[in-house]
Amino acid sequence: MTVEKHSFKDAVLDKDKFSITWELVPGRGSNEVDQQNVIKLAQQASLDPRINAITLTDNPSGKPAIHPFGLAEEVKNLGVETLIHFTCKDKNRNDIESELYALDRAGLPNLLVMTGDYTTEGYNGRPKPVFDLDSVQTIKFIEDMNNGLEVKAHKKTKTFPKTDFFEGAVVSPFKALESEVMTQYYKMHQKVDVGAKYIITQVGWDARKFDELRKYVDKYELNTPLIGNIYVLSMPVARMMNKSIIPGAVVTDKLLSDLDAEKKEFDNNKERQLLRSAKLFAVLKGLKYDGVTIAGHGLKYEEIKFILDKGEELYSNWQELVKEFDYPEDNGFYYFEKDExxxxxxxxxxxxxxxxxxxxxxxxxxxxxxHKFALSEGAPLYPMIKFFAKGIDKSVLNKPFTYFEYYTKTITNECRFCGDCVMHELAFQCPMSQCAKHQRNGACGGGKDGWCEVYPGEKRCIYVNMYEKYKHSGKEYSMKNRYAPPADWSLYKTSSWLNFFNERDYNYRDKE
Ligand code: SF4
Structure with a gap:
């Protein structure tokens, strides 16, 4: 029987289909072996009708590599679609817009939007982390382009032709703390609200967590296809994940020791890794995921084929395999009660x-x-302060007032003088100084045990703090319904209080 190759979009959106992508990692350099290998493997994948797209990563681990766009056109010409990782770490909003035009022009519509790993290595030292937009803002930007981007220039509005991007987002249910899990889920609501068309999970090996995400998405009727991540796990990578060297990927101590013990049962280490992956394929299909993405270091096409063939063979027995993916975090939080x-x-x-x-x-x-009495619309002191703010704005008092605000907030929050303050929406924490990735709309996926990805053991993630503070006041649910636009850098080094009262800050820009 011949199997028809479906587009990635069709495979993801059609409930009767099961989408399959294979993640390849372009390396540093333009013509290195890694790059030739991506092309060779993509060519083999193009002949397998089950593989809907080749996923191409974007400078993973915060290190430099060839841009995925550089290979995506070649891959497309081989007859297989691409799913490009689109991260926010290395580019500002103009570069994001430029890249999107280039991708649209090249007919490369499938994007997986993510915050991205913090930058680690680069030419002559550690690169400047950009994070001008976060993943929620980027998805909204893409969706605005899909609806025909409107740009104001010279008192006129220009509307650009609609693009046709098929953008998805990432979520990690594999977190230990309630505050981490819930901030991930609330951010997923935000991503879907602004336009994410499918959700791909982080890497993990806990079937109950995969099931939790499926049930959560169904309970809240997010109507978004879910794609499970299958990582073919070698021992060296398992050890790195266990030590949290790869942000967001979780290998528990028990999984590590089981992998170690399993080594004795198999002559061939790869065979063991592939079989585990095939079993996870069967479980994810059984849990009614809409597809999988398969990743792993140095995989050959024959190994992907094995996972797909064996996974299908094992599928009818998937409930039996659930117990082989029983790797909860110590005292880990689950959203639903366990079904024993x-x-x-x-x-x-x-x-x-x-x-x-x-x-x-x-x-x-x-x-x-x-904030309640003075610094919000509707506050008792708002009309009076607004009156004075108008007067101060154009007077010699502007500078001393601006520096009074700046020094006050520097003492309390290491203020970075953005002039477009969103602190009051984040439980009075500054995303410019207290979040390494400047996230304005929820936690990135890299934190662990409540700690920030970039400062483990030193700084708590501001969104973990925010959840805990909001929960105490019973308003944590509001975290899933908010949207904060990016900072407007024309306000840099101005008073955010004057900007608020004189209607120049983000409250008076696009908050849809
Ligand atoms: S504070 Fe939280 S959201 Fe910001 S970089 Fe750290 S882990 Fe990520």
Whole structure:
């Protein structure tokens, strides 16, 4: 029987199809072996009708590599679509826009939008991390382009022709703390709200977590296809993931020791890794995922074929395989109660009423009071301050007032003088100084055990803090319905208070 090759979009959106992508990692240099290898493997994949697209990574691990666009056109010409990782770490919004035009012109519509790993290595030292837009803002930008981007120039509005990007987003259910899991899920709501058309999971080996995400998406009717991540796990990579060297990927101690023990049962290490991956394929299909993406270091086409063939063969027995993916984090949080019969979840959420901290800091309360009485629309002092702010704005008092705000916020929050302050929406934490990736719309995927990806053991993730503070006030649910536009750099080194009262800050820009 001949199998028809479907487009990635058709395979993802059609409930009767199961999308399959294979992730390849372009390396540093323009004509190195890594690059030739990507082309060779893509050529083989193009002949397999089950593989809908080749995924190309974008400077993974914060290191330089050839841009995925450089290879995507070649791959496309071989007869297989690409799914390009589109990260926010190395480019500002103009570069993002330029790249999107180039991708649209080249007919490369499939993008997986993500924040990206923090930059680590580059020419003459560590590169400057950009993070001008976060993943939610980038998805919204792409969606605006899909609807015909409107740009104001010379008092006129120009509307650009609609693009046809098929953009998706990433979520990680594989987190230990309630605050981390919930901030991931709330950010998923934000991503879907602004236009993400499918969700791909981070790497993990906990079937109950995969099931939790499936049930969460169904419970909240997000109507978004889900794609599971299958990583063919070698021992060296497992050890790195266990030590959290690869941000966001979780290998528990028990999984590591099971992998070690398994080594004795198999003569061939690769055979063991491939069989585990085929089993996960069967489980994900059984859990009603809409597709999988397969990744792993140095994989050959024959190995991908083995996973697909064996995975299909094992599928009818998938419930039996669930117990082989029982790797919870120590005291890890699950959104739903456990179903002891299946090892997965019931549809009843766990009781979260009494979890979380019992008090909030004096700092949080006092900032909250100032904001409530003076610094928000509808506050009792708002009309009076607005009146004075108008006067100060154009007077000699502007500079001293601006520096008074700056020094006050520097003492409390290491203010970076962006002039477009969003602190009050983030439980009075500054995303420009206190979040290494300047995220304005929720946590990136790299944090672990509540710590920031970039400062493990030193700084808590600001969104973990925010969830805990909001939960104490019973308003954590509001985290899933917010959208903060990017900072407007024309306001840099100006007073965000004057900008607010004189209607220049983000509150008066596109907040749709
Ligand atoms: S503070 Fe949180 S969102 Fe920001 S970089 Fe660290 S882990 Fe990521």
């Amino acid at each position: 019969a299946t090892g997965l979840n019931t549809t009843t959420p766990v009781d979260r009423k009494n979890t979380g901290s019992k008090s909030n800091s004096l700092f949080y309360w006092s900032f909250g009071l100032v």
